[in-house]
Amino acid sequence: MLDDLAFFGSKVPHNGYELERIFGIHAPRMSERFDRETWDMMVRARDEEGKSLPQMMKDVGLSLTVVRERMVKNLNYDGEVLETKSESEIPIPSRDAYFHGYWLSDGFFRFYERELREVFEFPPLESEDRELAEIIKLSRQSTAIHVRRGDMAQFGWSAPAEKFAERIKWMEEHRAPQRYFLFSDDIPWCRENADALGLSGLKDRLVIVEGHKKEKAYIDMQLMSMCVNRVSDRSSFSLLAGFLCRAPNACNISSWKISNAEFVPQ
Template sequence: MTIVKFLGGLGNQLFQYAFYLALQRAFGNVKADLGGYESYTLHQGFELGRVFGISLREISEFERKLYLPEDRRWLWRKLRQICGTKYSYMEEKQLFYFDESIFSKAAKRYYWGYWQHAGYIRLVEDELRRKLIFPPFDDDQNEKLVGWMEGRNTVSVHVRRGDYIGDPLLGGICDVAYYKRAIDYVGHAVENPVFIFFSNDVAWCKQTFAPYSDVFVG
């Protein structure tokens, strides 16, 4: 059996789901570890189910202890030795890297990582396109927005703040100057573009990008 640990917000979960499906296609018996989401408050928990109606085969607490080296008591160490899971834990070694060797041989593995590479997506692209379908809107706000968008050249602008501000790895990726250059580029490349800003800090976006749009979604 192979286990994939799911962690982070929806974006990370989508990458992990592609990795999960790729392993499932290669080896068959794959389960998900969703432990920790009940107390995870940084984002909105496990969102693949809520947004796309996706359900995964989850591991039991027994399987978690059998595959993870955390419990060092003699009984669990012996069970791991007997069941061949003593060295099953494998953490992603390099970010943004496609590790093709993972698919070379079936093994009892517990994978922890983000798996953010198009290589994993390409292996199951057809299946992802079938399964990642948004459900119909069931609230007035979204229905009105969709109706307003029809017939317009809408451009989605994603502005993530919050936990990304000040992050040494991610905080400087998209500064205000970057957004303004991108908006200017699209303005010349697309006929009558209408920019819709999606953000976890709508107030800041309205203050910063008011000249470019009057549609802001939180």
């Protein structure tokens, strides 16, 4: 079951839990296993004391083995912790376990790729977005550019602007897109830094996608998944868009992961 503790309390990330609202997926969640009073107490322990769910379990005598994705350290737990060695070497404990990580690489779920693609089905688009989707569909080698700012920029984790320029240059040389589609949570910043991002040279081939905020933010992911190619920031949002892309020979280039492309920075 999913640990959905992060979607309660005073610091809910992004738009909260959206699997059911957007994709109609009702996954078993930890919050459904406790009465309201107990769950509220657990939320306070997370917010005020920084306790993780496995640590709460251990504190009341229900010790878990944590399986942690390699290099992911942000979990407070003083019990047994096993670490993955690679995407194909994931330790599976014989006792109750808690899997902690981002699990962004498709190597972790390659055997279930077909089933996942079937489950993650976007809802129909509304009129204006249908028109944009048609433009994407009719554009040869349509390419999404996703520049994520927000918390990633605050933490210093966003890719430098010049990285986008390098990858756009690669796209120009190897895919020659007819149109590019820019997606970002900070379009004004992108406009101010258009030269550094490599956007200025695209001129009338660049479509800036705006207007999808809060409960409609997922539409950016949906439209990105319709593009043949993606130039992405360090973002699970755009990585999932690439995974859900149905286009044959799709190309996804990001600041930390490259697939179906041999990209060598100059």
